[in-house]
Amino acid sequence: MALLNYPSLYWLFLKNRIKILMEYRMNFLIGATSTIMIQGAGLLTVWVIMSQIPDLNGWTLPQVLLIYGLITLSKSINHMFADNLWTLGRDYVRTGAFDRFMVRPVDPLFHLLADRFCHDGIGNFLVGGVLVAIAAARLGIVWTPGVIVYFAVMVLSGGVIFIALNLMTCVSAFWIMDSVPVTRVVFEMHEFAKYPLSIYPRAIGLLLTWAIPFGFASYFPATRLMGLETPLWQAYGAPLVAAVLLAVALAVWRFGLRHYGSTGT
Amino acid sequence: MIEAVNLTKVYHIPDKDPGVRGAVKALFRPRHTSKTAVKDVSFAIEPGEIVGYIGVNGAGKSTTIKMLTGILVPTGGQVRVLGRDPHRERVANARDIGVVFGQRSQLWWDLALRESLTMVGRIYEVDDARFQRLISEFSETLELKELLPIPIRNMSLGQKMRAELAATLIHEPRIVYLDEPTIGLDLLVKERIRAFIKRINQEKGTTVVLTTHDLGDIEELCRRVLIIDNGVLIYDGSLETIKQRFGKYREITFETAADLNGLDVPTGADVLEKGGRTLSLRFDRTQTSASRVSASIMSQIEVIDLSLKEPDLSMVVKQIYQGGLKETA
Structure with missing residues (x-):
């Protein structure tokens, strides 16, 4: 299929997905409620901690909330558009449904992602947006066009970092069927990135910068937005990191796909 | 149209001792057993043929079909479909073929058939006019009209298979692979499905490769059969010969x-x-x-x-195997 036709095909998948969701309205409501409650519990923890200790190693509540909000936004992009990567092993490889993608004239990865837009991510996106808005107001960040563009690029790059890491790890499904444990180990590292990296031992900071670079999706752009002194590579590195990571992830995916073709199931 | 030369597929299956200890051992020192699922299979299928590909479970039918459709890469030998390598030219090959995997639906469980078909049509880039023409054609040949507003989850087995066939043929493929298209259906529905397959073969010249356990399917549709047993092609010839001999x-x-x-x-x-x-x-x-x-x-x-x-397939296969019926074309 020509590259140009993919967006409209995605739109068709999305419309039908929404149609299905509307049919199961109760599921939709329960999903939305649980997302909000999970986010609420996470935020409550932050608030309780921060109200006991007025600053966290020199960081104030609004500053922490900005970092927290940024990573929540990036994560929600992954959650909305790439959640199906989690189920590659269980729902597609093991059941043989993946064979169907292989006999259709579209890219199998596109098909996998388009197959299920995850609406639960919308709730996370809204929560992240509200957090950033509150934090920015408290920190006196002015939303000039430049800041808005910077912010948008950082959130999108962060989303790509999440998707690339999940993609890289989900490929293990082509060997071990259930890829969820592998994906989870890497994915859960983003929990660290909800807080300033400077509060952690050096090793964790390095890990989240160079190996599992969630730092580029939260801490680094946040310090830049706060007007703190931020090295250039930290402030503007996210798009490059995201691009490199995505290229690697796609190569890993193609390698996995070749393996699938030579083993079958 | 389809050409297989010494087609071979070897799987490497990890060896595991039972229990947790076995699992741990397999993790550190993996051992594999090689299993040859398909061995040196050669055949050629001409345009417009309906060929029955039969064999008992685990004989290597699905593995062969997966190699022909480009899902699997052969370990040895060659396969050419319309002159292409179906795995390396997967997308081009996919446009020209349709596949029904008997038990697994390609349609969206919760969507009305009309919507599912629209999606499949768009995936294959079927333009609107052609899409409408095919829908009205299928409305007649598959009695699809009554099914269009129904979601797949509410369909009976026979209705599902009609829907499945429509989805598989919506881009008018030149070759269709049908894996157990009548499994579990009652006699009347089977008849309708068979009549439909015959019709598209005659009217559009579609080449059909059919795997089945049902000798009725074969008898009704195929003039030629390939029989595979233990990964080896043991018969390639006319159905007539088999019928005379065993029927x-x-x-x-x-x-x-x-x-x-x-x-x-x-x-x-x-x-x-x-x-x-x-x-x-x-x-x-x-x-x-x-x-x-x-x-x-x-x-x-x-x-x-x-x-x-009546003699069932396993009996026929066994007898051919023992009797060494040699008629490999």
């Missing part, structure tokens, strides 16, 4: 009121199995008849129950 036999089983001993076997029949109060005979339909065989037995002993069986 004339029937199996009849009696359950008797008293113990069997010293019974005269009617002419034209052989004993297959004889136990306490059951007797299985095989008879040649061209030499005798079911009524003559059963009358002869009934005149000798009281029969409580009897059943008649």
